[in-house]
Amino acid sequence: MAGKRPYAVYDVASGEAGGKLTVTRGTGRRVREALASVLEGLPPGGVLYVDMRGVELMDYSFADEALGVLVSRVASGEYGDRRVVLVEEDRELLENVEASLRQRSLAIVRVDEIGASPEIVGDVPEHLVDTLRSIYEAGSITNADLAVKLGLNHTAMNNRATRLLKLGLIHRTKNTAAPGGRQYSYEGIA
Amino acid sequence: MTATKLELNIRRKGAMRGILTLGSLDPAFEGAEGVSSGSVVLDLRPVEFVEPAGLCGLAALLEFLISRSRLVGVRIPEHNVAAYLERMDFFRIFGHRVETNVDVAALEERRRGNPGTLQELINFHSEDEIPGIINRISEILENRGYLLRERAAICATLSEICANAVEHGRSPFGAYAAVQAYQHIVSGGRGKGEEVLVAIADGGVGVRETLSRNPKYAEFTETDNEALRHALKMGVTGTGEIGRGGGLAVVGQIAVRAGGSLSLRSGSGRVTHYGDRTNSRNVPPFPGTFVRVSLPRKAVDEPTP
Structure with a gap:
C-alpha cells in the first residue's frame, strides 16, 4: 500500500x-515532536512510517509519550486524514507500546x-476486529460490499467503519458518482 | 554531649549473613526519627557485604541524618566493606559530609579498577540524567554477556523507576541509584545462575501522598501498604492523566517474568511482588520511596520459557 499514497519514513534509531x-x-x-513535524509536512491522506527496528531499549514512559500521545492526536483528527504506521518486528520491546495504547484504548x-x-x-x-481484517484483506472495499460480506445493514457497517476511521486505522474515500448517491470506500493504511 | 547511636539489624547466620540490606537499616531508620540536632553515629561494623539496596538505603538514611543533625559519624569496618564503598563512590558523595574512621586517601590510592559489574552509587536530580545512567548499565550488562533482550528488560525497568523517583519525588537530595550484576543468585539464595539487583531511593513525599493527589484513589490511600499495592496496578497515577501510571506495572511484569521480584517501600509500607503474589507488611517508616528489583538469570542448563 505504501506505493499508493504519499508516505514518509522516520527512523527513530538514527533520528x-x-x-x-x-x-x-x-x-x-x-521524538514525538520530530514525528509530528514530518506528519504535518505530508499531503492529506499521507502515511508516516515510524521505523523502530533499530531501537535497542525502550521503556514505557518513552512509548507512551512518543507513540501513545501521537496516536491519540491522530485519532482526535489533529492531523486530518494523515496516518501513522509502526514498522517493528514482533519482539518484547513492543509490550511497552501495547501497554500504552491499551491504556488509552487506542x-x-x-x-x-x-x-x-x-x-x-x-x-x-x-x-471491530472482523471489519478491520476484511478491509485489509480486500485492499479497498465499498461500504455496501463490506456490509454484505459481514452480514450487517448499511448503517451498522458505516458506524463500525467510522469507528476504525476515528482510531486512525483505515482510510475512507467518498464516491459521489455511485448509484444511489454517496458511497464510502475503505482501504487499509499500510 | 554524647552522640545518639544508631544500630543495624545484620543477620549473623544463614544466606543473608553479614549483608547490609534495606531491611537491616530498619532500627537505624526508627532511631533516626528521634534525631533532631546534636550528633549521631551509625555503626556499620557488623557489615560484611553491601548489596545495592543496602547502599541506596544507607545513602537515603545519611541524607536524612545530615539534614537533621550537627554531626554524623559512620563507623565502617576496615576491610572489604570500606574498599567496596570506595569503589561504589560512596566516599566521593559522603566523604566530606560525614565523619568516618576510614582513611579515604589511602583507599583511593590502592583503588582497583572497576570489575565491570557494578554501577557506582549515583546521585541524580532530573530526568535528563537518566539516559546516561541507562547507557552505562547497558554497557555493564553487555560486557557480562547479557543478550539484547535481557538488557532491554533490565534497562527499561531501571529507567522507569529512576523517572518516578525524580518526577514524583520532590526530594531534597534527588535520588540515589545503584546496580550490581552478580555472578550468582543472591535473592533467596536458591538455584544456579546470575542476578542483577537494581535499587533506587528518593527522599520525596512517598507513594501514598502522591496518589492522594488524585481524589479517585481516596479509598486506596488509607495506609501506605494499600497505596503501594494500588500503585502497582496499570494506569494508577497521582496526576490522573491518561497514559500515565503504566511504568511500575510494566516493571512488575518484567521482574516476574524473569523469575525475580519488585519491592516497594514508602512510609511504613513494604510491598513485594513476585510470581503471582503480592505480599505486604508494616515496617519502620522510610523517609521517601525505595524500589528494589531483582532480575535473576537462570543458568543456561535451566532453559527459561
Whole structure:
C-alpha cells in the first residue's frame, strides 16, 4: 500500500531526537515532536512510517509519550486524514507500546517492514476486529460490499467503519458518482 | 554531649549473613526519627557485604541524618566493606559530609579498577540524567554477556523507576541509584545462575501522598501498604492523566517474568511482588520511596520459557 499514497519514513534509531536507547518521557516528547513535524509536512491522506527496528531499549514512559500521545492526536483528527504506521518486528520491546495504547484504548497498525502484512498493536474492540481484517484483506472495499460480506445493514457497517476511521486505522474515500448517491470506500493504511 | 547511636539489624547466620540490606537499616531508620540536632553515629561494623539496596538505603538514611543533625559519624569496618564503598563512590558523595574512621586517601590510592559489574552509587536530580545512567548499565550488562533482550528488560525497568523517583519525588537530595550484576543468585539464595539487583531511593513525599493527589484513589490511600499495592496496578497515577501510571506495572511484569521480584517501600509500607503474589507488611517508616528489583538469570542448563 505504501506505493499508493504519499508516505514518509522516520527512523527513530538514527533520528536526531531518538537513538538506539529510547527511555524517559523527555526523549519521547522530542521524538514525538520530530514525528509530528514530518506528519504535518505530508499531503492529506499521507502515511508516516515510524521505523523502530533499530531501537535497542525502550521503556514505557518513552512509548507512551512518543507513540501513545501521537496516536491519540491522530485519532482526535489533529492531523486530518494523515496516518501513522509502526514498522517493528514482533519482539518484547513492543509490550511497552501495547501497554500504552491499551491504556488509552487506542491502536496502531504495525508492519514488520514496509509493504508487509499489517498487524494491530493496542486495543481494538472485539466487534471491530472482523471489519478491520476484511478491509485489509480486500485492499479497498465499498461500504455496501463490506456490509454484505459481514452480514450487517448499511448503517451498522458505516458506524463500525467510522469507528476504525476515528482510531486512525483505515482510510475512507467518498464516491459521489455511485448509484444511489454517496458511497464510502475503505482501504487499509499500510 | 554524647552522640545518639544508631544500630543495624545484620543477620549473623544463614544466606543473608553479614549483608547490609534495606531491611537491616530498619532500627537505624526508627532511631533516626528521634534525631533532631546534636550528633549521631551509625555503626556499620557488623557489615560484611553491601548489596545495592543496602547502599541506596544507607545513602537515603545519611541524607536524612545530615539534614537533621550537627554531626554524623559512620563507623565502617576496615576491610572489604570500606574498599567496596570506595569503589561504589560512596566516599566521593559522603566523604566530606560525614565523619568516618576510614582513611579515604589511602583507599583511593590502592583503588582497583572497576570489575565491570557494578554501577557506582549515583546521585541524580532530573530526568535528563537518566539516559546516561541507562547507557552505562547497558554497557555493564553487555560486557557480562547479557543478550539484547535481557538488557532491554533490565534497562527499561531501571529507567522507569529512576523517572518516578525524580518526577514524583520532590526530594531534597534527588535520588540515589545503584546496580550490581552478580555472578550468582543472591535473592533467596536458591538455584544456579546470575542476578542483577537494581535499587533506587528518593527522599520525596512517598507513594501514598502522591496518589492522594488524585481524589479517585481516596479509598486506596488509607495506609501506605494499600497505596503501594494500588500503585502497582496499570494506569494508577497521582496526576490522573491518561497514559500515565503504566511504568511500575510494566516493571512488575518484567521482574516476574524473569523469575525475580519488585519491592516497594514508602512510609511504613513494604510491598513485594513476585510470581503471582503480592505480599505486604508494616515496617519502620522510610523517609521517601525505595524500589528494589531483582532480575535473576537462570543458568543456561535451566532453559527459561
